[in-house]
Amino acid sequence: MKKMLILTSALCGMGFAAQAQNKEVNVVSWGGAYEKSQVEAYNIPFAKETGIKVNMLAADNPATPLKAQVEAKNITGDVFDIEVSDAIRLCDEGALVEINPADLPAAPDGTPAADDFIPGALRECAVANIFWGTVIAFDKTKFGDNAPKTAADFFDTAKFPGKRGLPKNPKRTLYLALIADGVAPDAIYDTLDTPEGVDRAFAKLDTIKKDVVWWEAGAQPVQLLADGEVTMATGYNGRFFDAMVAEGKPFEIIWDGQYMDLDMFAIPKGSPNPEAAMQYLKYATDTQRLADQAKYIAYGPSRKSSAALVGLFQDGKTEMAPHMPTNPEHMKTAVMDDPEWWADHDAEMAERFNAWLAAN
């Protein structure tokens, strides 16, 4: 009873303390399982340690409300979880607070943050939290012993019959066509930079155009595979992992030619709680927090020092390391996203891609 009393008063005290500070931070993220992993790994411990309340808001793509709020000069979010190309673009437009790598917490062994983050994960105005991969997954029951292994197999409908699921956008289709056509992963963007390279990618896509089921939302490829509507699909590795491990679906992932993207935290200039926002950003991207997130979702931490701390999935038995896009084995043929290239060309490619889709 006495213990209870102490606990209650301690809790009350904490409540008052939090109220006295009356601090909060508004984080805009992507919703779904991804948001849940951030709530578990970042928000709950952050609120406990600092007394700052974290309000999590979901958006289809947080860059859209961010741009809208900047344009309207009425910023309500403090921290936004956005893609690299958007982070670079908005940074160049002067909408984001610059972040000095020296301010970020060092790794437990003392390595400064600038060296600890995987190259590309630190930008002028944004800090990456996770790496995620767009990968091919297939239904094991459909192919038996003759399982597909490479990106080229995805385009081989004679040897591996069945429909294919692909996202309805140029960014996550053109690279795959080029990989399957024999272009080296690190030469993808040099190839796309030439008109012939773009033609080559579309020509390769032409070979399976009639067999493609186009998807729009991240949940769709998993559903298409589960329904047997397609035999192979590309999608986000975390979603496939969830279907395979949490739901026991007979899928397998082909890591060859995975497309690696980053998600980043950025703080807009003029946010309502700039100090709390920076505090949250530093906390959420420290070594332990990034490793913790992997417990809830199969996305790779952006710090090298986090890799060793990644343990088991929340089910307590699945080793996470083999499912991470950042696993060295999976990085061998990975295509790194080139946000600068896409910032320059996404409208042009989107128009061409849609024109290509519309032409039958």
Next chain:
Amino acid sequence: MSNPLDPHAAIVTEAAGLDQGGMLRTADGQPLAKALARSSRRARRRAFFLVLPLLAFVLLTFVLPIGQMLMRSVKNDGFSAYMPQLSAWFEANPDVTEPDDAAWAALAADLEASAKDRTIGIVGTRINYEIPGTRSLFTSAGRKARGGIEPPYREAMLDMDEEWGDPKLWGVMRQASDPYTANFYLAAMDRTRDEAGNIVLAPEEQRIYLHLFLRTFWLSLIITGTTFLLGFPIAHLLATLPMRQSNLLMILVLLPFWTSLLVRTTAWMVLLQQQGVVNDVFVWLGLIGDGQRLQMIYNQTGTIIAMTHILLPFMILPLYSVMRTINPSYVRAARSLGATSWTAFRRIYFPQTLPGLGAGALLVFILAVGYYITPALVGGSSGQLISNLIAMHMTQTLNWSMAAALAAMLLGGVLILYWVYDRLVGIDNLKLG
């Protein structure tokens, strides 16, 4: 003087008094017409105050944002606002095509300033809309310019990147130095400007918008037609059946209407996909082999089926409300005068349903033209509508000027059709319920 025998005159005289000029006055001596006008003005003002909240609401949440959005389609000051010196040079030298030293100096100074303010991205993005690939030209020049650019500026800039000497780039910068531009509308019509500034067709592999506008209007027409074909008999049944049965039928119509759009769209995916219920039944019945399952979704067919279902209530409800009011004795009279049932329907019944049909068709068509989520999910490649590209420009490429231009054209198309409809059918004949 008034006739003392006329009771009305007597009342008026007593109540208001009639002066020499014969003008009616109220008890306090005011002219009656004036008093009446004042009181009706007061009533009007009161009525206006009652609708004021709605008016403010519509203004704030509808007219203002839409106006702002439409403004974006013609105004983009991304270049002119952040490159002031160069914009001034363009204005001062309207005919000079070859940039002189002053122009190069202005460019270098503007680049330096906007790189310091971190607005260089906005400038680059604006030019990138016209020449894809130039955004990084600006941002990388900005990074180098932060340390300052030394004269001679022309050589310094060309040293950074040869592309700075491209006459096409200078032509586009000249156009962009005016914040008002029609270029987004040109792009929305698959047109572009060549180096001399003439309007030409966009390269073939970039042409997409006109095609999608046509497809959007065409599919919307088809969907309006199918909702009519399916909805008319149902509405008739609803209007003529005894109350108890028609109520039950009504619930069947309304139940899907109350169900979430996403649920209904997903339900069609489950039904129509190749491994779906409908194909399973066909295979089980032996109508088709297991290898020849029909492709009924993720294409135009899927879009038409799903959207017809979703928009059906918007056709049925106005039709039903009009049919309820049609007196059955007209048709009976026609039959008794010797009309066949077809003639009675065609000449007596159908014309009376036109107000409901007009309202339903207009509703369905306008909703279909702007439909977004269903074609995005079930449309595949051939069932995409123009709204999907508007959404893409809003959320993906963040080119809101382009999205605004496309949306304005869609709005314009609908308004034109509305006008045509008004001329052909007459908007007074519309009956929504």
